[in-house]
Amino acid sequence: NAGVTQTPKFRVLKTGQSMTLLCAQDMNHEYMYWYRQDPGMGLRLIHYSVGEGTTAKGEVPDGYNVSRLKKQNFLLGLESAAPSQTSVYFCASSTPGLAGTQYFGPGTRLTVL
């Protein structure tokens, strides 16, 4: 039981490049989330999904897109990376009845030059 996994762990991009971050969970959770963590700002929700085929915007969605084609996967895309998107990205999942009890992945450290 791997829990929540994220790919890749580290990535360096140049401004304007695109990339996709993959989150996978094997706990059969309905809900999945993408956060970014920046010093002094805590965790901010980018997008989330309450089920396969659904997505919703969080607090800071601009510049990001997401897809939830399969229940176990939640993809976060950056179409044209900007230095302001340099951050640590965390994925999390939970069940509907316990939406606050989230299980987090190990994070992806992204640097945009």
Added chain:
Amino acid sequence: AQSVSQHNHHVILSEAASLELGCNYSYGGTVNLFWYVQYPGQHLQLLLKYFSGDPLVKGIKGFEAEFIKSKFSFNLRKPSVQWSDTAEYFCAVRDTDKLIFGTGTRLQVFP
């Protein structure tokens, strides 16, 4: 929408000292409250949670938190900290299907 405030940004303690980290949320009604911990270089883990019932909640590693509805607070406490408690602590409140996190409190414990 809900919001969460953590007023202590950085706390430095010696081992065996007592700890209290403040957390306030923005409005009342039924609330679900959480404390998460992030050890250096690791992902967030749940410390404890309050859904209903006894306002004094006990979590892992000797931590506890008290829900005080009249003060909109959910402060985290530990009677005697250890060096291994060095970490960042996040308070969070549930807002329908998602969590709203505070900005975090960095705790450093020195031997």
